């Protein structure tokens with residue numbers, strides 16, 4: 001555990017070093033999520049502007065029968081989830097599959113053993129008949145291991161349009177890694193947020209109450225906490241853009257004044273000009289053509305998809 005912690009810290013340190021000494025400056029959104037970042041993201045999911053969660057909810061609720069039909073097989077199946085979190089959305093699906101007495105195991109994969117144990121305890125309470133088998137580790141390592149030892153049909157699910165934080169090249173790698181762990185009958189079920197009215201997208205990532213701004217600035221708090229830096233997060237402004245041509249929403253932190261930040265752990269001094277930016281996150285929006293193109297590049301085919309009434313969001317079913 002100690003060793004793992006060390007590797008994480010140094011990966012964080014070296015990426016912060018690289019991003020803040022580059023031009024233009026950038027930081028990876030994966031570093032927003034510490035304990036406080038997790039709580040802020042939970043709050044984002046409850047925001048009226050953040051339509052993604054409700055859309056995926058409504059898809060899972062409205063199409064549960066058809067989705068379960070896709071999953072089912074004669075010898076049952078293993079339902080493997082990448083990044084289960086608190087399982088709020090997955091529970092809709094699980095409840096339905098349990099009620100219908102489908103023969104399946106639920107295998108949530110997460111890097112955090114703590115999150116998995118909490119999820120397991122909650123599921124034991126809420127669905128005592130559900131067979132849960134938590135898998136702590138890195139997604140693709142665990143997937144590889146499961147592919148080796150498990151013979152049942154695998155249904156791999158990734159909810160929340162988490163792929164949107166990756167650029168296309170990274171997204172293809174991500175999909176390819178999943179594809180490599182899949183056999184012929186296995187399926188991938190994955191959420192992709194869709195292109196839509198740019199204003200709706202901007203509002204989702206720039207809410208009135210400032211939760212998203214606090215979420216974005218949490219990356220500066222983390223650098224303060226873990227690398228001893230003296231960022232003043234209030235000296236930065238959260239700024240969101242959406243490019244309808246590429247479908248890319250981008251988050252920035254913009255320096256409100258000329259300022260100097262010291263990061264003792266990196267032995268680094270970072271200068272900001274007034275209005276200089278740090279790029280922190282992308283949230284890619286998709287359409288069918290782009291999803292099909294990504295799938296094709298990764299050796300997958302789109303077999304089916306499910307959408308909400310407004311077509312804001314889609315969950316696609318992929319096969320090899």
Ligand code: AVJ
Pocket residue numbers: 044052160161162163164165204205212215281282283
């Ligand atoms: C967790 C990647 C799906 O990009 O929509 C929400 C993260 N960032 N608000 C997204 C996020 C700002 C979220 N994902």
